[in-house]
Amino acid sequence: MSHSTQPQPMTARRSGPLKGNALVPGDKSVSHRALILGALAVGETRITGLLESQDIIDTARAMEAFGATVERVGERVGEGEWRVQGVGVGGFSSPEAVIDCGNSGTGVRLIMGAMATTPITATFTGDASLSRRPMRRITGPLELFGAQVTAREGEFLPVTIQGAADPLPLRYHTPVASAQIKSAVLLAGLNAPGETVVIEAEPTRDHTERMLAGFGATIRTEITHEGHVITLTGRPELRPCTVAVPRDPSSAAFPVAAALIVPGSEIRVEGVSRNPTRDGLYHVLAEMGADLTWENDRTEGGEPVADLTVRHGPLHGVTVAPERAASMIDEFPILSVIAAFAEGSTVMNGVAELRVKESDRIDAMAVGLRANGARVEDTPDSMTVHGTGGLQGGATVATHLDHRIAMSFLAAGLVSERPITVDDASPIMTSFPDFVALMRALGADLG
Ligand SMILES: O=C(O)C1=C[C@@H](OP(=O)(O)O)[C@@H](O)[C@H](O)C1
Ligand SMILES: C=C(OP(=O)(O)O)C(=O)O
Numbered sequence: 001m002s003h004s005t006q007p008q009p010m011t012a013r014r015s016g017p018l019k020g021n022a023l024v025p026g027d028k029s030v031s032h033r034a035l036i037l038g039a040l041a042v043g044e045t046r047i048t049g050l051l052e053s054q055d056i057i058d059t060a061r062a063m064e065a066f067g068a069t070v071e072r073v074g075e076r077v078g079e080g081e082w083r084v085q086g087v088g089v090g091g092f093s094s095p096e097a098v099i100d101c102g103n104s105g106t107g108v109r110l111i112m113g114a115m116a117t118t119p120i121t122a123t124f125t126g127d128a129s130l131s132r133r134p135m136r137r138i139t140g141p142l143e144l145f146g147a148q149v150t151a152r153e154g155e156f157l158p159v160t161i162q163g164a165a166d167p168l169p170l171r172y173h174t175p176v177a178s179a180q181i182k183s184a185v186l187l188a189g190l191n192a193p194g195e196t197v198v199i200e201a202e203p204t205r206d207h208t209e210r211m212l213a214g215f216g217a218t219i220r221t222e223i224t225h226e227g228h229v230i231t232l233t234g235r236p237e238l239r240p241c242t243v244a245v246p247r248d249p250s251s252a253a254f255p256v257a258a259a260l261i262v263p264g265s266e267i268r269v270e271g272v273s274r275n276p277t278r279d280g281l282y283h284v285l286a287e288m289g290a291d292l293t294w295e296n297d298r299t300e301g302g303e304p305v306a307d308l309t310v311r312h313g314p315l316h317g318v319t320v321a322p323e324r325a326a327s328m329i330d331e332f333p334i335l336s337v338i339a340a341f342a343e344g345s346t347v348m349n350g351v352a353e354l355r356v357k358e359s360d361r362i363d364a365m366a367v368g369l370r371a372n373g374a375r376v377e378d379t380p381d382s383m384t385v386h387g388t389g390g391l392q393g394g395a396t397v398a399t400h401l402d403h404r405i406a407m408s409f410l411a412a413g414l415v416s417e418r419p420i421t422v423d424d425a426s427p428i429m430t431s432f433p434d435f436v437a438l439m440r441a442l443g444a445d446l447g
Pocket of ligand 2: 107
């Protein structure tokens, strides 16, 4: 379901020090995968800590449309336990209606992969943002499995996929660093006989591989001269699991950033991911001189996590190497805000993928930061922010149906000289429904 079409403007004003404990919600990437693998397992999967945001609700509804049963157990918002009755690999049936994945690239791309090697037909659609995003990167490899695809202009939603009746296993080099491409191919490979192999030059988030192993699939990753080579044996019987979803490091980045830039702040964020395929931002922040203290390293839901204490302090600009990009791909909007409050220039290289997210994130950040007084340069695949230790503010920023653009500028407005308004805060519901309440509880002036 697409989110409300009624824009909800919101303004962030200069705030006192942020203090307290930030309990961010469940990881979006892990939540999608828990629902999809639960639907492909035989029997009942139980999920705790599932992110209850619009992107995830859309994936849950889609799994029901393909024949799984998905239900929420318990009363407390954000603490729900979910149960999925799976239909087994190859057990999906053709949905009666169009599958609307709303704003979610991960949802639509992983689900296309999951159904493309079963002889059923489904049509996928989404909101105006998702309808602008490239789908050929997914449908191309799915055609190699034997699926038949029609897409608007060969590239965009709506996309109709007729799944392959006799799928062939695939050996596939991903053309760009993308966990969504890797995951779509692996999920399609589940119902192909033999070994499906995905080769990625740069590692991307590995939640699909971790969770497939947890559900009993035979999957291994080798590091060779070609890069990360992931081999999955097709046609497993996936056994249902109990999945405890860890907290989302990409959501954690917003209160962390706010605490770093609002003078006098000190906050604690529990259960932040230390998965090396997700933690690039924290390495960059350390290089910028951020005061970060990690404690209680442990494993939660199969992911390495720790508790993070963040204190405000001076930051300096850095150059972010392109090899870091995949491990922090969703964190560049908020890094560009932090960079504006640092002293000196921060150069972000190898970030062309940002142009095909919920919005063109390089353009959205550059335009919004400039309107609020920052000096920013951009090229097709890089962005440079010339930090001056502060930001003037005073402008209204267009969020283009992009939750991360909205949250980034609301964090910036907490410390800019004049307030910053975002034209539409409603997309925040897609990934972090409690963002405003959580930030207000820390002391942020948002309204
Ligand atoms: O696999 C995933 O869960 C995701 C992969 C990334 O996208 P790409 O695979 O397009 O880089 C990321 O931007 C997105 O938020 C979540
Ligand atoms: C890019 C993102 O998500 P998706 O691709 O799932 O829409 C994101 O959450 O920043």
